[in-house]
Amino acid sequence: MSKKLKIGITCYPTVGGSGVVATELGKLLAEKGHEIHFISSSLPFRLKKMYHNIFYHQVEVNQYSVFQYPPYDIALASKMAEVIQREELDLLHVHYAIPHAVCAILAKQMSGTDVKIVTTLHGTDITVLGYDPSLSDAIRFGIEKSDVVTAVSNSLISQTYDLLKPDKRLDPVYNFIDTRVYQKSDSLHLKEVYGIKDEEKVVIHVSNFRAVKRVPDVVKAFAKIEQKVPAKLLLVGDGPEMSVVCKLVGELNLRGKVLFLGKQDNLEELYSISDLKLLLSEKESFGLVALEAMACGVPCIGTNIGGIPEVILDGETGFLCEVGDVSSIADKAIEILSNKTLHTYFSSNSVRLVNEKFNADIIVKEYEDLYFKILKIG
Ligand code: GMT
Numbered sequence: 001m002s003k004k005l006k007i008g009i010t011c012y013p014t015v016g017g018s019g020v021v022a023t024e025l026g027k028l029l030a031e032k033g034h035e036i037h038f039i040s041s042s043l044p045f046r047l048k049k050m051y052h053n054i055f056y057h058q059v060e061v062n063q064y065s066v067f068q069y070p071p072y073d074i075a076l077a078s079k080m081a082e083v084i085q086r087e088e089l090d091l092l093h094v095h096y097a098i099p100h101a102v103c104a105i106l107a108k109q110m111s112g113t114d115v116k117i118v119t120t121l122h123g124t125d126i127t128v129l130g131y132d133p134s135l136s137d138a139i140r141f142g143i144e145k146s147d148v149v150t151a152v153s154n155s156l157i158s159q160t161y162d163l164l165k166p167d168k169r170l171d172p173v174y175n176f177i178d179t180r181v182y183q184k185s186d187s188l189h190l191k192e193v194y195g196i197k198d199e200e201k202v203v204i205h206v207s208n209f210r211a212v213k214r215v216p217d218v219v220k221a222f223a224k225i226e227q228k229v230p231a232k233l234l235l236v237g238d239g240p241e242m243s244v245v246c247k248l249v250g251e252l253n254l255r256g257k258v259l260f261l262g263k264q265d266n267l268e269e270l271y272s273i274s275d276l277k278l279l280l281s282e283k284e285s286f287g288l289v290a291l292e293a294m295a296c297g298v299p300c301i302g303t304n305i306g307g308i309p310e311v312i313l314d315g316e317t318g319f320l321c322e323v324g325d326v327s328s329i330a331d332k333a334i335e336i337l338s339n340k341t342l343h344t345y346f347s348s349n350s351v352r353l354v355n356e357k358f359n360a361d362i363i364v365k366e367y368e369d370l371y372f373k374i375l376k377i378g
Contacts, residue, residue: 002368003377005029008037008083008115010076010104011095013044016208017288018122021152021175022095023047028178028364030054037083039092041072057083073099080107084115090375091116091147093367097125098135101142116374118367119146120173121156123285127306130163140164147374150367152286153307159285171370174310175288176363177354182295187272194232194259196273201231201337204274204298206267206289207281209239214303216241216248217280217326223252224330229337233258234270271296275343276336279308282323287311295354299336299346301329311358317350 007029011022023046026036036054038044043056059079061070076099080092084107092107092115094100101119108115119142129135143149143166150173151157157170196202203222207213215235222233235245235258242260249258264270271277277293277300286307290300294311300318302308314320319332336343372378 002372004033004035005090005371005375006035006037006087007371008039008080008087008089008092009095010039010080010092010100011044013038013040013042017175017286018095018120019044020046020288021120021122022093024176024178024360025093025364025367026054027051028360029368032364032368035087037087037089039076039080039083041076055087073103076100077103077106077110080104081110084108084111084113089115091118091371093118093120093371094146095120095122097121097139097142098129101146102138105142105145116147116371117145118148118150118370118374119143121149121151121160121170121285123152123156123283123306126151126156126160126163127283127285130160136164140166143170144168148370150370153310155307155310156285159306173366173370174358174363175286175291176358176360177291177295178360179295179355182268182271182292182354184297185268185272187269190269190273194234196232197230199230201229201275202234202273203231203276203278203333203337204234204236204270204293205278205280206236206270206292207239207279208237209241209245211241212281212283213239213241214280214282214323215245217324217329218278219245219248219252219254219258220326221278221280221329221333222258223254224326225333225337226254226257228334231257231337234261234274235259236261236264236267236270238262267292268296271298274298276301276333277318278329278333279303279312280321280323280329281305281308284308291354291358294350295358297347297351299343299350301332301336313349313353317346317353 023044039057205218279302284306302312304320
């Protein structure tokens with residue numbers, strides 16, 4: 001039987017792919033018998049029920065009036081150091097280089113222990129913040145001083161080397177799916193609830209509606225799709241671009257055909273009534289939402305950028321298109337929605353790919369093996 005580890009995990013706990021990956025990883029490691037300590041500013045949103053071997057340590061920030069900015073990073077490092085010492089952690093697995101990796105390095109020094117630091121790069125810490133000269137040295141420092149650094153795609157690894165040139169090996173460890181949760185279920189009642197007719201196809205987009213997700217392209221493509229194929233568009237999530245998107249839906253006379261569902265849990269039920277997913281981002285280091293759809297047998301059209309081509313295989317599980325090429329996106333969508341044989345081919349390939357390459361069992365073991373390696377166990 002392998003040794004049970006004590007693992008601290010820090011992530012952004014609010015909705016977002018990195019928070020999902022970190023929390024699901026913690027839950028699955030706990031299922032394998034490891035003791036997990038989440039250290040973050042609020043309870044990770046996917047951590048809904050109690051587990052006997054998962055603990056949550058909240059970071060409290062002093063609001064002393066002299067501080068122009070509350071010192072969250074210092075408070076996080078102090079809390080990490082306290083938990084490392086009291087709980088005798090074997091390692092800290094932090095998600096995002098800054099501030100989390102840098103805080104972990106400080107915490108290690110404060111604790112006076114040899115706790116190991118694993119850092120996972122998720123994307124925007126490199127693809128956006130990496131361009132900021134006021135932060136790039138700190139990101140490189142966080143990467144180089146970690147014991148192990150993983151990134152969620154090979155594309156993100158290349159971008160990190162191009163941009164920051166860290167003197168450090170980076171290991172690819174993909175996002176993963178718990179296929180016990182993400183699988184096609186019988187959710188046909190939802191079609192009735194949403195007023196979707198039998199003959200209508202369902203196109204879905206799920207995101208945090210940031211500008212990089214290019215949700216207006218989703219709406220523009222849908223406007224072309226629904227002229228050829230009776231369809232409804234489910235927009236799931238919320239964020240800064242929502243008002244722009246609402247306005248566009250009105251301008252394109254799509255009210256009634258586009259359903260704004262806001263933030264939703266149990267996405268597998270929505271995917272189970274969907275025929276096609278659109279992920280048309282201009283930056284995407286992996287695209288966890290595509291994987292979630294694929295696990296439920298939904299073919300995806302994605303943009304040919306970042307890590308998306310490592311997830312959506314062009315002509316095998318869906319199609320890849322260039323960013324902003326709305327006409328070609330719509331043509332490919334119409335092809336998928338009107339060719340049943342092609343749809344079934346993409347759908348079954350998607351499920352198979354998820355099971356063979358992105359299954360939680362495989363990826364959680366990859367992380368576990370990295371932990372054992374740096375701890376020189378086994
Ligand atoms: O996509 C977002 O806006 C959220 C972001 C995050 O930091 O949580 O997601 C990033 O990490 C996910 C998990 O590794 C990846 O699947 C997403 O592709 C990545 N987002 C971007 O690169 C924009």
